[in-house]
Amino acid sequence: MNDESCDMRGMLGFLILFLVSKKPMHGKEIADEIAKRKGEKPSPGTLYPAIKNLREAGFLEEKKEGKTITYALTPSGKKALTVAKRKFCNIFLGVFP
Amino acid sequence: MNDESCDMRGMLGFLILFLVSKKPMHGKEIADEIAKRKGEKPSPGTLYPAIKNLREAGFLEEKKEGKTITYALTPSGKKALTVAKRKFCNIFLGVFP
DNA sequence: CAGCTTATATCGGTCATCCGATATATATAA
DNA sequence: TTATATATATCGGATGACCGATATAAGCTG
Numbered sequence A, B: 001m002n003d004e005s006c007d008m009r010g011m012l013g014f015l016i017l018f019l020v021s022k023k024p025m026h027g028k029e030i031a032d033e034i035a036k037r038k039g040e041k042p043s044p045g046t047l048y049p050a051i052k053n054l055r056e057a058g059f060l061e062e063k064k065e066g067k068t069i070t071y072a073l074t075p076s077g078k079k080a081l082t083v084a085k086r087k088f089c090n091i092f093l094g095v096f097p
Numbered sequence C: 001c002a003g004c005t006t007a008t009a010t011c012g013g014t015c016a017t018c019c020g021a022t023a024t025a026t027a028t029a030a
Numbered sequence D: 001t002t003a004t005a006t007a008t009a010t011c012g013g014a015t016g017a018c019c020g021a022t023a024t025a026a027g028c029t030g
Helices: A012-022 A027-038 A044-056 A075-091 B012-022 B027-038 B045-057 B075-091
Strands: A058-063 A069-075 B060-065 B068-073
Touching: A012 A027, A012 A044, A012 A069, A012 A075, A027 A044, A027 A069, A027 B075, A044 A058, A044 B075, A075 B027, A075 B068, B012 B045, B012 B075, B027 B045, B027 B068, B045 B060, B060 B075, B068 B075
Parallel strands: none
Antiparallel strands: A058 A069, B060 B068
């Protein structure tokens, strides 16, 4: 637990799913978007395994374009996100003003 | 990472701070409220150490009434919650409809 | 008082998240 | 071509959140 009692550990997969649902992105873009929201960029050793998990779970599909790989939600990923969002909103009901 | 890609690990301290900010509560009440939101009750071995951390961080004060201990936010706890809430809303902007 | 329930607390161990360092591969520059 | 930068990926290790079992302590009931 850090000073703000909110290290958000365990939320990275959810956050990636959500960000990619807004717009297909490649890894670097995801990292930058997280940095913008969170204040610090996840290390490659954090981000890419998380992406890999989501891909192996069947939630993300990738399109390789040269050096970069653009990730998008699969139908199964959309469904998983819907479930996770509902749970998330339930748990944190009232937190957001 | 679980099936829904959202196990919320690391959010317990934040959630406790938030719940207690709505209304001073004792441990059992906190556990029940979390169970209602989350679907499963945190085990005593999870909840009470988390409360202890918050108390030792100076965020919670306790009032003992017989067997039960009612927890409330300290001024420092209120400030910590404000900071954490701002961060939380920033990170998850757009998730809640 | 004795026995049972409830609330709080601790301990040991497990597991997953995360980071830093490093590796690979593709693109760009000189 | 050689060198450099960028994007993706993996590995080892550390941290700490979490659970189950167990312990303490206070109330209730007989």
